[in-house]
Amino acid sequence: MGRVSGRSCIVTGAAQGIGRAIGEALLDEGADVCFADMNAEKVAAVAASNEGRASGAGGMVTHATVNVTDRAQVQAMIGHSVSVFGKIDVVFNNAGVNKPMNFLDATEENWNFIMGVNGLGCMIGMQEAAKQFIRQGGPGKIVNTASIASRQGFDNVAPYCASKWAVVSLTQSGARDLAKHDITVTGFAPGVVATEMWEEVDRDLMSIGASERPGQAMEEFSSEILKGRVAQPQDITGTTTFLASRDSDYMTGQIVMIDGGMTLV
Numbered sequence: 383m384g385r386v387s388g389r390s391c392i393v394t395g396a397a398q399g400i401g402r403a404i405g406e407a408l409l410d411e412g413a414d415v416c417f418a419d420m421n422a423e424k425v426a427a428v429a430a431s432n433e434g435r436a437s438g439a440g441g442m443v444t445h446a447t448v449n450v451t452d453r454a455q456v457q458a459m460i461g462h463s464v465s466v467f468g469k470i471d472v473v474f475n476n477a478g479v480n481k482p483m484n485f486l487d488a489t490e491e492n493w494n495f496i497m498g499v500n501g502l503g504c505m506i507g508m509q510e511a512a513k514q515f516i517r518q519g520g521p522g523k524i525v526n527t528a529s530i531a532s533r534q535g536f537d538n539v540a541p542y543c544a545s546k547w548a549v550v551s552l553t554q555s556g557a558r559d560l561a562k563h564d565i566t567v568t569g570f571a572p573g574v575v576a577t578e579m580w581e582e583v584d585r586d587l588m589s590i591g592a593s594e595r596p597g598q599a600m601e602e603f604s605s606e607i608l609k610g611r612v613a614q615p616q617d618i619t620g621t622t623t624f625l626a627s628r629d630s631d632y633m634t635g636q637i638v639m640i641d642g643g644m645t646l647v
């Protein structure tokens with residue numbers, strides 16, 4: 383029996399990177415998983431490639447195309463998952479974006495794009511997950527992806543940091559409001575994880591003059607990691623499966639740092 387056997391989960395931003403790894407780790411421990419992402423083709427391929435993994439561990443796999451900023455699409459993602467699995471136990475609000483700009487250059491467009499996906503997308507995901515848990519008669523778990531950028535403000539990514547601080551406050555507000563329905567809300571905060579997001583951030587930081595060569599930003603940014611290396615997505619998943627499991631039932635309103643000892647708060 384895995385830690386999440388028989389539990390039905392949705393993971394957004396699951397076409398690649400951390401979200402994909404979260405979903406695959408849940409499948410490995412017997413959960414049903416809906417991989418959800420706005421990249422329709424890629425998320426369908428990820429789900430298809432995990433069919434064997436799911437049936438081997440006793441779970442089911444499906445996928446949904448969703449833009450997390452669109453409430454109707456989030457409702458459809460939840461409806462689809464319920465139609466396949468019969469219920470939902472855990473929703474991971476993991477989809478996120480970043481687009482570095484120097485502090486004095488950051489624009490309204492940059493703010494609205496990043497806050498839209500990371501902030502509003504998280505709130506809509508929490509609300510629609512909670513409504514489904516309440517319809518089912520509870521309980522339920524919501525797990526949000528925060529960041530070291532939700533513990534410190536960094537100069538080239540101010541709207542991103544603001545959006546990840548928003549994830550922390552949404553986690554706390556949701557935990558306070560939803561406890562009466564037996565719904566817990568937690569989050570986790572990765573440090574530097576080697577994903578496509580970081581490859582793009584690296585390119586963007588070079589284009590705004592904040593670094594000079596590929597890999598420089600990641601090296602400098604992560605030089606203080608006590609564990610001595612950046613994370614792979616699989617470094618995150620022991621904790622995320624715990625947050626989806628009954629072992630974390632008495633936790634709510636908390637953010638777990640998983641950053642190799644980069645930010646000691």
Ligand SMILES: NC(=O)c1ccc[n+]([C@@H]2O[C@H](COP(=O)([O-])OP(=O)(O)OC[C@H]3O[C@@H](n4cnc5c(N)ncnc54)[C@H](O)[C@@H]3O)[C@@H](O)[C@H]2O)c1
Pocket residue numbers: 394395396397398399400401418419420421448449450451476477478479499503527528529530571572573574575576577578579580
């Ligand atoms: N990589 C890191 O170092 C790091 C560190 C801390 C936190 N995070 C957070 O972890 C989460 C995942 O990051 P990642 O590194 O795997 O990123 P990634 O860019 O590799 O993957 C993000 C996924 O989200 C999807 N997505 C983007 N906007 C969406 C939308 N509006 N609706 C639905 N899907 C959307 C993308 O298509 C993509 O598949 C994000 O919330 C990110 O902010 C990442």
